[in-house]
Amino acid sequence: MKKTLIVLLGPTGVGKSDLSIRLAQYFDTEIISSDSRQVYRELSIGTAVPPLTDQRKVKHHLIHSHSIHEYYSASHFEDDVLKILQLLFREKDIAVMAGGSMLYIDAVCNGMDSLPDTDQKLRTELIRDFDEKGIEHLRLQLKRLDPDYYAVVDLKNPKRLLHALEVCLTTGKPYSSFLTRPKKERPFHIIKIGLNLERENLYERINRRVDRMMEEGLEEEARQVYSLKHLNSLNTVGYKELFAFFDGTGSKEEATELIKRNSRHYARRQLTWFRRDKEINWFRPEQAEEVIQFIKNQILCLK
């Protein structure tokens, strides 16, 4: 029988973690976190890592599995998850993946085109070029090296330009030549469950959760990694705002409000992304019974 991956997704703070434990317990399986920041072992409070009591109930994967010093990406995540699933599916028919990192989820469900590893030195050089000469310099280079991608890329988005240039310069081939995007076939079924709430309720939950994080000591957690604030892994809601406070830019209260706002913005971006995916079956967070029933029916159909 073909195995099944249950993908539980939704905006930040909607209640994915709680339901993921219910599902994993019900289907007697384990949870893979699809969260781009929970992988870092130095971060816990600000990334809303499930409490140890929950982690003891059900085995979790890809939580605290890496260091903020490591270079990690959606593609690494894809590899990691596929490896974990391969092992897990030897014993279980079902696995649960829960989290809200859109690109990471996509990497697992559809795959990413394989690209060469990026050279950190080249990236640093390109960023310096960008800082010194401006975005127009990046555009001109890309126009020459990859006119096809130049025609479709967001020319105002430095990250897109930088990454395409990196690939062009390391391989000597246009970046767009790697973007074949064949949706990769997975050796398992995927059932996507989306959780959502009315916007107002969602925002209230997010705001309350940020207050709770502050009570639990987010400030101290951020202070411990403050000296590393330049790391990409720390360009993260909940930390960057506190770093600004430590730098003397604004008060603690202002930082807290910014964390709330940026979390709300993040939730909106997640919903924009998810809205496009017609494979998602939407539920409310309290509909655990309905979700379980739905999954059971789906699995019957898939047999």
Added chain:
RNA sequence: GGUGCCAUAGCUCAGUUGGUAGAGCAACGGACUGAAAAUCCGUGUGUCCUUGGUUCAAUUCCGAGUGGCACCA
């Protein structure tokens, strides 16, 4: 009780020498292929407190009312 000031977007406020209005923040929509909790693009959502008057025309000027603030009693 008296005097003065204020009332415009969800909030803080600007403005219209009378021709139905615009900033910041908030909010909302979108993009997204190895940095993605990142990065980037877009959108004004309004009984201009109520009510009389003047006027071709009032959010704007005048009167009254209501509410708020300050000062004086």
